[in-house]
Amino acid sequence: MISQPQKIVICEDHQIVIDGLRSIILNFSGFEVVDSVNSFSSLIPSLKKHHPDILLLDLNLPRKNGIEILQELRAMSNPVKVLILTMYNKKTIVSKTVSEGANGFLLKNCSFEDLHNALQHVSENDLFYYGEGVIKSKKEHALGDDEFYKRIQLTPREKEIIKYLCEGQKVPDIALSMHISPLTVETHKKNIYRKLGVDTSVKLVRFVHENQLL
Amino acid sequence: MRINYYNSCFFWCLILQVFLSKASANDTLVISTAAINQNLKDFTSIYISEKEISPFSLKTLDQFYPIKDERSFFYLDFDVACAYSKFSLKNSSNLQKGIVLSFSYPFLEEVKIYKAVKGNLTHEGTIGIHTLKQPVERTWKVILDVLPNEEATYFLVFNKSRGKPLATDITLQSKDAYYRTAAFQNIFIGSYVGLILLSLLFTVFIFGLVKRPLFLWYGFYLIALAIFMGSYLGYTNIFLHPQKLDFGRAIYVVSIELSTVIFVLFAQQVLMAKKYLPKLKKSVELVIIFQFVFRIFLHFIANSMYSEQVELFMKLWYLTILFLVIAVIIETFVYLKHNRKVGAYFAISYLFMTLGSVVLLLHHSFGLLHLSFYGLPAIFYASAIEIVFLTTTLTIVVGQIYRERNTLANKLVLQQQKFLNAFVQGQEEERKRVGGELHDNIGSKIANLKRLFSSKYADEKMQKEFDDICEDVRTVAHSITPAEISLVGLSGAIDELLETIKKTEQLEVNFNTFQFPESLNEDIATHLFRIVQELLQNVIKHANASMVNIQLFGHKNSVTLSFEDDGQGASEKKKSEGMGLKSIQSRVTQMNGQFLFDSTQGKGTSVLVIIPTKYT
Missing domain, CATH: 3.30.565.10 (Histidine kinase-like ATPase, C-terminal domain)
Structure with a gap:
C-alpha cells in the first residue's frame, strides 16, 4: 500500500530502549528506523541528513529536555511529526506537549500494538494521538469572566490588608494593628497591587469599590 | 611645700620637684596682714637625740645635737628617738592671728608644742597617735594664737620609736590659706574616691559578664588601694577610736603590702608573664610572698625585738621592692613589644604606679625624694592616673574579648547555616539522582522489557504485572523528585x-x-x-x-x-x-x-x- 516506508529517527538517551524499539519496529512494515541519537546536538544534523517523517522523542534528555527540543523544532518550522515517548504520565506535561505542537504521546511501557497504532496514526492523521493510559488534558479555560473572577479572588489576609489600605492607613500602622512585620504588610500590598493590576492606593480604592471586593 | 606657688595654677599637673632648700639661720616668721603659707623646714633646723629625753625642758636642750639637713621636710632617721625644732612667730599687725601648724604624715607618734615664755616653757598642745589630747581631722594640726604685736618662740618636740623613720611636711598657714588648701584636697580626694568606686562598679560588672578572675583581682586591688590611700591620707585617725589610733598604722602597713602584692600578681596575669617570661614570673611570685611576710614581721615583731638590726632588715626589704619594680618594668616592656596598642596603656599605668611607689618609699624610708601637690602625696596622683589607665585598658581588653567572641559566634552560626545548606543541597541532589535513576534508567528498562515481551507473547496477566511495576517505579520516582519542573x-x-x-x-x-x-x-x-x-x-x-x-x-x-x-x-x-x-x-x-x-x-x-x- 505504501511504497516508501516512513522514516523514523529515535531521540533517546538509553541505548537499551533504542535497541528495543529498533527490534520491534523492524517487524512493522512501512516503518524504518533510519537513525538514533541521544541528544539535541546530534539530533539536528540527523534531521538534516535523513529528513525523517516521524521523530520518537524522549522527554528526559541530558541538557535540553524533550519539550525544549519540541519548541526549537517548531520554532525552526520543522514539519517532522513528533511522537513523545516518556515515562511521565502527567496531565500538565501532556497538555504542554499538545500546546507545543507534538503529534502524539506514548508511555514508555506501551505495548507494541500501541506503538504501531501511534506510528500509523501520526503518519496519516493530524489529530493528537493519546497512547494507552495517557491522561487526556482538559480543554483550556477560555479567558473571560471566569478568569477575571479567579484573578481577583482575595485571600482572607489580603482582604484584611485591603480594608486597612482603603481606610488610608500606612504600612507601619497596619503592621502595628495586625501584629505583623512591616515587611509582611509591604509584601502583601505589593502582591495585591500585582494581582489587581493597580499601582497606586487611589487606583486600588477605586478598583475595590467598582468591583465590590469587600 | 610651696602651696602659694601653685595656688594660681588651675590646670594641675604632676611636676616632679625636689626641694633642697637651705636651712635658714633666721628662725623667725613675720606675720603681717597677708595670707601666710610657709614650710616650717625653710626657716628652722632640727636637733636630734638617740636617747629618749623626758620630760623636755630648756635644761635638756644640750642633750640634743643639730643635724645638717638640706631636705625640704622633716626627716628623722631610724635611730632617732627624740628631736626638736625651734621657731619664732612675730605678729607685726594689730590683730590677733591664728596660725595653723599642720603635719602631712598621719602616723606621728607624739609631737608636743611648747611656747617659751620668760625663760619657761608652757605646753601648747600634744598630738600624735600615742598620746592624743584633742579630736583630730584628717591631718594633724595645732592652732597657735599670736597676740597683736607679739613675738613668741615655740619648740616642736618629736618623740618616736626607734626603727621607724619619720618623714613629714610641716606647714604654717594662716587660717584662710589652710582652709583653701583643705578645700582643694577634699575635692581631689573626693574625685579619687569617686574614681575608685566607679572603677570598682565597672570591674564587678565586667566580672559578672565575662567571669574572668582577673577582674575580681582588679576589684580587690582597688579596695586594697583605697584602704591604703585612706589610711595614708589620715582617715584612720578619724574613723578609729581615739585610744586605738596606733591600729591605723597597722592598717596602713597591711594595706600597702596587700595592694603591692595584688598589684604585682595582677600585673603578672595582665602582662601575661606566664607566656612571655615564665621564669621571671616564678621568682617574682616568690619574692612578693617573702616580701609580704617579711614586712609584716618587720613591722609587728622586729621593731621591738631586734631594734639594732632594723635598718639592715629594712634595706633587705627595699632590695625586694627594687627587684619587683625592675621585674614589673621588664614585663611591661616585653608585653608592650607583643601587644602595642593595649600594652601602651598598661605600660603608662604601671610606670606611674611604680614611680609613685618608689617615690613614697624613698620619702618615708630614706627621706630622699619628696613630691607633693596641694599637700597631697605623689602616690595619690600616681595611683589615680594608674586607675584611669588600668580601667581604660581593661575596657579595651574586654572589648577585644567580646569582639572575638562575637565573630566566633557569628562564625558558628554561619557554619551551622552552611551545614544545613549543604544538607539540603545534598539531599536535593541525592533525590534528583535516585529519582532520575529510577525513572529514566530502571523505568525505561522495565518498559522496554514489557514491550519486547508483549511482541512475543500475548499474556494479559503478565503485561498487567509489568504495568504495575512501571506505575510503582514512577510513583516512587515522582515522590522523591519533581522532575517535571x-x-x-x-x-x-x-x-x-x-x-x-x-x-x-x-x-x-x-x-x-x-x-x-x-x-x-x-x-x-x-x-x-x-x-x-x-x-x-x-x-x-x-x-x-x-x-x-x-x-x-x-x-x-x-x-x-x-x-x-x-x-x-x-x-x-x-x-x-x-x-x-x-x-x-x-x-x-x-x-x-x-x-x-x-x-x-x-x-x-x-x-x-x-x-x-x-x-x-
Whole structure:
C-alpha cells in the first residue's frame, strides 16, 4: 500500500530502549528506523541528513529536555511529526506537549500494538494521538469572566490588608494593628497591587469599590 | 611645700620637684596682714637625740645635737628617738592671728608644742597617735594664737620609736590659706574616691559578664588601694577610736603590702608573664610572698625585738621592692613589644604606679625624694592616673574579648547555616539522582522489557504485572523528585502536586499565579516547589485547615510565594521548632530571600517567601 516506508529517527538517551524499539519496529512494515541519537546536538544534523517523517522523542534528555527540543523544532518550522515517548504520565506535561505542537504521546511501557497504532496514526492523521493510559488534558479555560473572577479572588489576609489600605492607613500602622512585620504588610500590598493590576492606593480604592471586593 | 606657688595654677599637673632648700639661720616668721603659707623646714633646723629625753625642758636642750639637713621636710632617721625644732612667730599687725601648724604624715607618734615664755616653757598642745589630747581631722594640726604685736618662740618636740623613720611636711598657714588648701584636697580626694568606686562598679560588672578572675583581682586591688590611700591620707585617725589610733598604722602597713602584692600578681596575669617570661614570673611570685611576710614581721615583731638590726632588715626589704619594680618594668616592656596598642596603656599605668611607689618609699624610708601637690602625696596622683589607665585598658581588653567572641559566634552560626545548606543541597541532589535513576534508567528498562515481551507473547496477566511495576517505579520516582519542573515549570509541578493531594485529602487548595515568570531558574523553582510541598505537609499534619491559598507573584525584581491557610495557627513556641520550617528557612537563605512567617492561634497561618531575581 505504501511504497516508501516512513522514516523514523529515535531521540533517546538509553541505548537499551533504542535497541528495543529498533527490534520491534523492524517487524512493522512501512516503518524504518533510519537513525538514533541521544541528544539535541546530534539530533539536528540527523534531521538534516535523513529528513525523517516521524521523530520518537524522549522527554528526559541530558541538557535540553524533550519539550525544549519540541519548541526549537517548531520554532525552526520543522514539519517532522513528533511522537513523545516518556515515562511521565502527567496531565500538565501532556497538555504542554499538545500546546507545543507534538503529534502524539506514548508511555514508555506501551505495548507494541500501541506503538504501531501511534506510528500509523501520526503518519496519516493530524489529530493528537493519546497512547494507552495517557491522561487526556482538559480543554483550556477560555479567558473571560471566569478568569477575571479567579484573578481577583482575595485571600482572607489580603482582604484584611485591603480594608486597612482603603481606610488610608500606612504600612507601619497596619503592621502595628495586625501584629505583623512591616515587611509582611509591604509584601502583601505589593502582591495585591500585582494581582489587581493597580499601582497606586487611589487606583486600588477605586478598583475595590467598582468591583465590590469587600 | 610651696602651696602659694601653685595656688594660681588651675590646670594641675604632676611636676616632679625636689626641694633642697637651705636651712635658714633666721628662725623667725613675720606675720603681717597677708595670707601666710610657709614650710616650717625653710626657716628652722632640727636637733636630734638617740636617747629618749623626758620630760623636755630648756635644761635638756644640750642633750640634743643639730643635724645638717638640706631636705625640704622633716626627716628623722631610724635611730632617732627624740628631736626638736625651734621657731619664732612675730605678729607685726594689730590683730590677733591664728596660725595653723599642720603635719602631712598621719602616723606621728607624739609631737608636743611648747611656747617659751620668760625663760619657761608652757605646753601648747600634744598630738600624735600615742598620746592624743584633742579630736583630730584628717591631718594633724595645732592652732597657735599670736597676740597683736607679739613675738613668741615655740619648740616642736618629736618623740618616736626607734626603727621607724619619720618623714613629714610641716606647714604654717594662716587660717584662710589652710582652709583653701583643705578645700582643694577634699575635692581631689573626693574625685579619687569617686574614681575608685566607679572603677570598682565597672570591674564587678565586667566580672559578672565575662567571669574572668582577673577582674575580681582588679576589684580587690582597688579596695586594697583605697584602704591604703585612706589610711595614708589620715582617715584612720578619724574613723578609729581615739585610744586605738596606733591600729591605723597597722592598717596602713597591711594595706600597702596587700595592694603591692595584688598589684604585682595582677600585673603578672595582665602582662601575661606566664607566656612571655615564665621564669621571671616564678621568682617574682616568690619574692612578693617573702616580701609580704617579711614586712609584716618587720613591722609587728622586729621593731621591738631586734631594734639594732632594723635598718639592715629594712634595706633587705627595699632590695625586694627594687627587684619587683625592675621585674614589673621588664614585663611591661616585653608585653608592650607583643601587644602595642593595649600594652601602651598598661605600660603608662604601671610606670606611674611604680614611680609613685618608689617615690613614697624613698620619702618615708630614706627621706630622699619628696613630691607633693596641694599637700597631697605623689602616690595619690600616681595611683589615680594608674586607675584611669588600668580601667581604660581593661575596657579595651574586654572589648577585644567580646569582639572575638562575637565573630566566633557569628562564625558558628554561619557554619551551622552552611551545614544545613549543604544538607539540603545534598539531599536535593541525592533525590534528583535516585529519582532520575529510577525513572529514566530502571523505568525505561522495565518498559522496554514489557514491550519486547508483549511482541512475543500475548499474556494479559503478565503485561498487567509489568504495568504495575512501571506505575510503582514512577510513583516512587515522582515522590522523591519533581522532575517535571524542568518540563512544565514550577506552576505545572505544583498543579500536579495539588492533583495528588486532592485525591487523598479533604482540603480545598486554590492555586494561582500572577505574572509569575515561566523561565524561572530551575534551582529556585525546585526550592520553591519543596517549600510548597513542606508547607502543605505541615498543614495536612498539624493545621486542621480546610482551605489553603497558594499564590505565586512575579514582581519587578523578585518573585513571591504566598501561602495561607485557615487552620488553627501555630503557637510562638512551635514556630521555632521542627525540621520543616528550618529546612524552609535554609532554602530561602540559599536563595538570598526572605521568609516571613506569621501565625496567630486561631487565625490561621500566612507565609511569605520573597526571592530576589536577576530579571527586570
